[in-house]
Amino acid sequence: MSISSLKSLRSVVVPMSAGWSLFLVGGLAHADYALNFQKPVTEIGREVYDLHMLVVWIITVIFVGVFGVMFYSLFKHRKSRGHKAATFHESTTVEVIWTVIPFIILLVMAIPSTATLIKMDNVSGSDMTVKITGYQWKWKYDYMDHDISFISTLSTPQDQIKNKAEKSENYLLEVDNELVLPVGKKIRFLVTAADVIHAWWVPQLALKKDAIPGFINEIWTKIDEPGTYRGQCAELCGKDHGFMPIVVRAVNEKDFTTWVKEQKAIKLAAVAAADKTWSKDELMQKGKKVYAQCAACHGATGKGVPGVFPPMEGSKIVAGPVAEHLNIVMNGKPNTAMAAYAAQLNDIDIAAVVTYERNAFGNDTGDVVQPADVKVLR
Amino acid sequence: MSTDHHEDRPQGLTRWLFTTNHKDIGTLYLWFSFTMAVVGGIMSLVIRSELWEPGLQIVEPGFFNQMTTLHGLIMVFGFVMPAFVGLANWQLPMMIGAPDMALPRMNNWSFWLLPPAATLLVLSLFAPGGAPGVGWTLYAPLSTRAGMGMDFVILSIHMLGISSILGSINIIATILNMRAPGMILMKMPMFVWSWLITAFLLLAAIPVLAGAVTMLLTDRHFGTSFFDAAGGGDPVLFQHIFWFFGHPEVYILVLPAFGVFSQIIPTFARKPLFGYTSMVFATATIAFLSFIVWAHHMYTVGMPMGGELFFMYATMLIAVPTGVKVFNWVSTMWQGSMTFETPMLWAIGGVFTFTMGGITGLMLSVTPADFQYHDTYFVVAHFHYTIIGGSVLAIFAAVYYWLPKWTGHMFSEPLGKTHFWLTLIGFNLTFFPQHFLGLAGMPRRIPDYALQFTGFNEVSTVGSFITIVAQLIFFYLVFKCIRGGKKATDQVWEDAEGLEWAVPSPAPYHTFATPPQVK
């Protein structure tokens, strides 16, 4: 190695090892150049963090040991220094030693890992259950014990994504409806999906589980402190995989009870609203909002994506009988990306979005679909 | 000798189309894989440019997914695998003292299946809806719902698979039947051993992949529901089948690299390989273990705990034979008389970076912690350290090691070294920060990201451009070396051992028409 190559070696090794040492002493991540896990807020999270750091220390020691020897050799045992090659080429003793020692190191890792895994697996004795369903590209939460359910979607405006507006602090990690949970309670999650595989991941809770259509996975958590914890879908699920965040807002028990009451009131109001007859303007206004969910595929201007997602502009179904239009929106189309929206949207939303589609993008059927028309189809 | 044959060999295009000569076919494989590396490399630049800063800059999310999918498939099936088969074609006969491969016509076929397969893969971009944006892992049911591009990919994988199977049958037949008298198995060079074991891995793993994509095809078009829960199927089944292929596949990519390191390090340390026998057994053990660890790629699917524990323990075990290999390479250097010609630099760099990927692999084996690492940039960093750090650096090491034998000229050492240092620096700048991104919570396969990930993504993008631009040097160097340069001796490297150094440089079209005697 020439002097210049030694220098360039240093230019890589120095910043890299500086990064790694910072990582070892610096602990948890928060800054712009975050190096490590976000701060865990559950007991399991802390155990996982400790396990992670245990293994990191082990591999750091192995790394420094092995490459310490190698670099020593690279500098000392070179021809240019006149070093003569030895001739040895085997030793059963050392071979046995460096087979056995790794085994022992592995045991040191395997024992605590097994213990933590067993704890993670124990979902029994939970205080409440939330069912999580992944959809392309949003999450639905059903509070099984409280009869509350809602959809949670990205709330970052398109303008920020398209670089037309300044990005907000929680860019891409903010949603319209947060998953509100009480602290100090053991919460069981049932994780599933309606279309393709997603994965529900909140780093600070140390929870990541695949959401698989047709299967239900169980996980649990018990959050220590109130706060907002952000995560994302972790399994590639199509075009907008990068745009389906998760926001958990952990609150104390009293606030949780208040929140539950509010949600019930909102639900009652919605039931009342579904019974009245809506004007076309009201439906169009509401429909435009709901259509934001459809725009991911069918396009904000109803043009779709050629070859993949059909346009709403000039669609035969949209221009055809209302019943067929309602049918595809409510029941979807099996084995395509078109989901059954009956489970995701309420009667008002479905009536509104169908009315909207039939009277926007140059479609002018003039049809008005009422929530009551949807209700009879359920 | 067989010089008169030279005169009969066709010239021009037909020479390459109809050739059954292992050296010609090796050359074809190597140029093909270089071309694919360029295509896949350009795609990686599209990915890294989009990730330069938050927001959508240059591509739409759907197209971004198409890029990650094709980048992965092309680099694995179009670049790394064919590159090693190319090296095998050139070197195996010369290293075991055989006149050619055992099945020369089939050899021609194995190669000529590749260009149409690769074309199909790239053409999928122009299918209605574009290439599938489902990731190289092709997970159902995302892939069963993808557009027509997916069918292109399925057909292409079938052709690539047939090519690999034919190639590995040929390699096994050659190694087992055509060794020179006296070359017993336990005297074979390590590169030959690694390829023998790799070829068996290919034979076992590729048909499984073919099965998986065939089931995808019938689910898509013929009404089956292997992977559709609504029809009684199971989406997770796809992952089990895929990774039953996929884990051996990663060793298919890296075992030949181990073989290359084991050839080069002793040459430039001027000392025999330390622990030859344990190297052979470690390689075989790794190959065996590679078939019982597949589910560590899918810890989060919700396996029963017993399963998760089994796969965790089995995965940890792989560290033992892999550790043995690294220790043996370091012991080979120890007390040697080392010089650092270009091939040696690449080999040492390869051992170093591969080991970094190996130890992050140990982190990933720990199930409860893997729940956090899984599907993040940590994993992206990990496997690029093993595949670029291990396999790709080894491919360059091998090309530099044998290039003088192939062309008859020495290459430019300063250029080779510059290529090495720029690649090493660029590669580490690209992928080292990705460890931190993953730990801090950035998922993989996303076209846009939260603001706190900006800094390291910028570093990574700069690194990727350095890495790719550095490869222009390689192209220029090879081009120059073919055209001329200092005459290479037959021995090429002072202390290299093996039959390939007994033949003239450049190696004549036919070598070992009469087998040498190995003592």
Ligand SMILES: [Cu+2]
């Ligand atoms: Cu998702």
